[in-house]
Amino acid sequence: MVLVLFARSHPHLLWLLVVTLPLLAVALVDLVQSEHSLRRNFPASAHIRWFFEWLRPFLRAYIVESNLEGRPFSIDERSLVYARAKGDVDAHPFGTELDVYSGEYEWLAHSIAPNPHAPKDMRVVVGSDQCAKPYSASRLNISAMSFGALGANAIEALNKGAEIGGFYHDTGEGGLSPYHLKHGGDIVWELGSGYFGARTEDGRFDADKFRDKAQNDQVKMTEIKLSQGAKPGHGGMLPGPKVTPEIAKTRDVTEGEDCLSPPGHSAFSTPKELLEFAAKMRDLSGGKPVGIKLCVGFPHELMAVVKAMLATGILLDFIVIDGAEGGTGAAPTELSDRVGMPLREGLIIARNALVGAGLKGKIRLAASGKVTSGAAIAMNAALGADWCNAARGFMFSLGCVQSMKCHTDLCPTGVATQSPARQRGLVVPEKAERVARFHKSTINALHEIVVAAGLDSPSDFQPGHLRQRINVAEMKQMNEIYPFVEDGELIAGTSHDTLRRWWDAADPDSFRRRMPA
Numbered sequence: 001m002v003l004v005l006f007a008r009s010h011p012h013l014l015w016l017l018v019v020t021l022p023l024l025a026v027a028l029v030d031l032v033q034s035e036h037s038l039r040r041n042f043p044a045s046a047h048i049r050w051f052f053e054w055l056r057p058f059l060r061a062y063i064v065e066s067n068l069e070g071r072p073f074s075i076d077e078r079s080l081v082y083a084r085a086k087g088d089v090d091a092h093p094f095g096t097e098l099d100v101y102s103g104e105y106e107w108l109a110h111s112i113a114p115n116p117h118a119p120k121d122m123r124v125v126v127g128s129d130q131c132a133k134p135y136s137a138s139r140l141n142i143s144a145m146s147f148g149a150l151g152a153n154a155i156e157a158l159n160k161g162a163e164i165g166g167f168y169h170d171t172g173e174g175g176l177s178p179y180h181l182k183h184g185g186d187i188v189w190e191l192g193s194g195y196f197g198a199r200t201e202d203g204r205f206d207a208d209k210f211r212d213k214a215q216n217d218q219v220k221m222t223e224i225k226l227s228q229g230a231k232p233g234h235g236g237m238l239p240g241p242k243v244t245p246e247i248a249k250t251r252d253v254t255e256g257e258d259c260l261s262p263p264g265h266s267a268f269s270t271p272k273e274l275l276e277f278a279a280k281m282r283d284l285s286g287g288k289p290v291g292i293k294l295c296v297g298f299p300h301e302l303m304a305v306v307k308a309m310l311a312t313g314i315l316l317d318f319i320v321i322d323g324a325e326g327g328t329g330a331a332p333t334e335l336s337d338r339v340g341m342p343l344r345e346g347l348i349i350a351r352n353a354l355v356g357a358g359l360k361g362k363i364r365l366a367a368s369g370k371v372t373s374g375a376a377i378a379m380n381a382a383l384g385a386d387w388c389n390a391a392r393g394f395m396f397s398l399g400c401v402q403s404m405k406c407h408t409d410l411c412p413t414g415v416a417t418q419s420p421a422r423q424r425g426l427v428v429p430e431k432a433e434r435v436a437r438f439h440k441s442t443i444n445a446l447h448e449i450v451v452a453a454g455l456d457s458p459s460d461f462q463p464g465h466l467r468q469r470i471n472v473a474e475m476k477q478m479n480e481i482y483p484f485v486e487d488g489e490l491i492a493g494t495s496h497d498t499l500r501r502w503w504d505a506a507d508p509d510s511f512r513r514r515m516p517a
Contacts, residue, residue: 037399037413037425077372078396084441085397085434105469108378108461111454118450122443122458124386126221128315128362130279132287135186135220138167139377139458140442142435143326143368143389144190144225144293146174148238148247148259149406153426154398154415159185160428161397161435170389173225173261175250176213183432187218190293191281192225193235194261196251203260205267205277207284209252214285221317222281224274226265226294229326229369232340233297235263242409244418271308271508279314291318293368295326296346299353300505300513303490306353308508309363310491316363319354320389321346323369327392343369344383348482351384352499356490360384372396374445378453382461382478397438398431 030043083090098105127134142162147155155177162169162185169185173192180187194203198210214222227233238259248255268274274292282290296302309315323343347367354360367385371377372393380388399413411417414426450458453465463479470476483496490503507513
């Protein structure tokens, strides 16, 4: 009736109703639907993004055809994750668009005799003979992302997805929150230099608090964070205004005050002390696997930890290598761009250290750094990784659009924000299914590569399976580019000159020893 009266009294404004009423209807639908975070948070206006997403293939074809960029686009990793998370077909027509003659191109060798009978169960058991409760890990898991960096809904969706898919969820260094535990997904509890959730008032490690939480059945492993790929050796600061009551309680810090994560640990200062601390964590947790995560800096410092294991007999259960290309919500540009070793080199050094010391069969090795596909998992396996962790891939599956607002608390999709209004857009059950679907599809892709290579397991990949184009006329296997030692070579002193120099410089009693000139 009101609309009729309006139309009669203002006939010249009738066209406004024709435009606004459909928009209002779209906005109302957007507000109540649960599939898209952006549409829930930005009703009607978010469709502009979907329009350009629809338009992209046509623009892409034009640019490739007219050669405006000089070379074709590569397949967008985010689009691949979105397709798998949504359950869409992730096949790509007309073959690869990568430049196979570029020096950047790399590939995995396949066999003329594939193995279609390769087992679908590709899990890996983590736990040395010093571990009372080994853990069977998926080949792909959720990498460290803290509550505080991510919102409560994002943490819930990730953990529920992990529970559905049977893989683990690393807490990050921000503590073990109620949102990590709400849905029953497997947890790896990471402790950084701030010991959040297991700290005294002055910021030191609190063994009693750690024991009480680490013995929770949902916590499957614990992890000591030594450094992070995006900002190694930097630590971090959560500004006081972002330290909400929930975050303060989870981290055992004071609400509203700056929350400091120091650059280094106070619980240990030498390689041997690190191992003693790890053994203490393993005992306090009830015998669960314990490991370390680091971005490799000086190779001899990592080798010092390996030497300390040989000297003390105390073994880590796993080591996670974080690449410098890994992401974070906020990091100084100089550190994220120029400090820390990329994943490939760091992973090879860690593999050589463990193999060369005769420990690779006892201690598992994991890789973290821009892993979004089955191919990436297989490539890392060829370099020594037993499994991979991913952060951005799982963030994409939650709906992250890389708006680059992580550090501002203004994430439009509700992923990296503590704003209740923005978190409303992220519907936990819907996004949890996407997390699980992305994981399942990626693991299936890994299995297809194992079959194509004629292998039984990802653990069978070797450096020779991975090839790198050097220039337009030359290709080499990875073991022709990098040195790969045989079992026990470092101890025997028969390894590559550079590796032997690093090994000789490693001191199990100190991280401070400098490399010889």
